[in-house]
Amino acid sequence: NAGVTQTPKFQVLKTGQSMTLQCAQDMNHEYMSWYRQDPGMGLRLIHYSVGAGITDQGEVPNGYNVSRSTTEDFPLRLLSAAPSQTSVYFCASSYLGQGQTQYFGPGTRLLVL
Amino acid sequence: GQQLNQSPQSMFIQEGEDVSMNCTSSSIFNTWLWYKQEPGEGPVLLIALYKAGELTSNGRLTAQFGITRKDSFLNISASIPSDVGIYFCAGPTNTGNQFYFGTGTSLTVIP
Numbered sequence: 001n002a003g004v005t006q007t008p009k010f011q012v013l014k015t016g017q018s019m020t021l022q023c024a025q026d027m028n029h030e031y032m033s034w035y036r037q038d039p040g041m042g043l044r045l046i047h048y049s050v051g052a053g054i055t056d057q058g059e060v061p062n063g064y065n066v067s068r069s070t071t072e073d074f075p076l077r078l079l080s081a082a083p084s085q086t087s088v089y090f091c092a093s094s095y096l097g098q099g100q101t102q103y104f105g106p107g108t109r110l111l112v113l
Numbered sequence: 114g115q116q117l118n119q120s121p122q123s124m125f126i127q128e129g130e131d132v133s134m135n136c137t138s139s140s141i142f143n144t145w146l147w148y149k150q151e152p153g154e155g156p157v158l159l160i161a162l163y164k165a166g167e168l169t170s171n172g173r174l175t176a177q178f179g180i181t182r183k184d185s186f187l188n189i190s191a192s193i194p195s196d197v198g199i200y201f202c203a204g205p206t207n208t209g210n211q212f213y214f215g216t217g218t219s220l221t222v223i224p
Contacts, residue, residue, distance in 0.1 A: 004155075031210070042117070042201055042214035043156070050210060058211055090155050097209060104155025 002026050004105035006091050012111045013081040021076040021108050023091030029103075030096040032074040033058070034066065036087040037107075043090065049074055050096055081112045117202055117215035125221045132189040134218040136202030145178050145185040146203040146212075156201055160187070192222050 007022045025032065033048035035058075045058030047066040055066050063085060065077040074093075078085060088109050092102040119136045126132060136145070144163055148156035160171050162178035162185060169176055177186045185202055202215040 033212075035214075040122075040216060042216045043203075044214070045211055048210060056210070059213075092155070101158060101161070102212070104157070106153070107155055 004091055004093055004103050006089075006105040006108050008108060009106070010109045010111075012113065013078075014113055015082060017081050019078050019081065021078075021089055021091075021110075023074045023076065023105060024072050025074075025091075025093040025103070026072065027093065027103070028071060029093035030071065031102075032068065032091065032093045033102070034064070034074070034076045035090045035092065036060065036085075037090060038087050046076065046089075078110075081110075083112045086110060086112045117204065117213055119200075119202060119215040119218050121218060122216070123219040123221070125223065126192055128192060128194060128222055128224050130192055132192055132196070132220060133186065134188075134200060134220075135184060135186045136215045137184045138204065138213075139183070141182040142204035143182070143207070144205055145176070146205075147174075147176050147185070147187050148201045148203060148214075149198045150201065150217075151198045159200075189220075192220075194222050194224055196220060196222050 004025045030051045034046040035043040037043045044060045049055045049068040088107050090107050091105040094102040117138050146161050147159045150156040160176040165182050167178040173190045175188045199217045199219050201217050203212050205212050
């Protein structure tokens with residue numbers, strides 16, 4: 001049971017490049033979410049999903065896209081990276097209605113130059 | 114969005130001391146959560162509170178759900194070096210599908 005896995009661990013991008021951050025969970029959780037963590041600001045919700053085929057915006061969705069074609073995977077796409085997207089990104093999952101027991105992945109550290 | 118303010122922002126304490134930190138919100142929450150994040154890791158849930166006035170313990174950690182439902186407190190007794198990390202409070206929206214996190218309290222324990 002690997003829990004929540006994220007790849008890559010680190011990434012450097014140039015402004016304007018696109019990339020996909022991968023997130024997978026093997027706990028059959030319906031709920032999955034993406035957060036970004038910036039110094040002094042805690043974690044902020046980007047997008048979330050309550051099941052395959054269903055996604056919704058969180059607090060800071062601009063510049064990011066998500067899709068949920070399977071229960072296990074919830075990739076986050078940066079369409080055209082900007083320096084303001086330099087951050088640490090965390091994926092989390094839980095059973096639906098039990099979001100208080102979200103399991104977080106180890107994070108992806110992204111630097112946009 | 115919601116703003117959860119935590120204080121203090123950082124703490125440097127001697128091993129064995131007790132620690133207190135709090136989290137306040139401009140809005141009411143029906144659930145309060147406390148997480149710990151260690152360096153290079155994702156947050157891990159420590160305590161969940163579901164009722165105003167509730168006091169819940171997890172080992173040396175004790176958390177309280179404020180009566181006004183706009184605040185919560187976390188205490189750590191007899192701190193040890195492995196308590197080092199950033200402590201976050203969090204609360205869900207009414208639908209339970211979105212969570213707001215506090216700004217965090219960074220704890221350093223000096224042996």
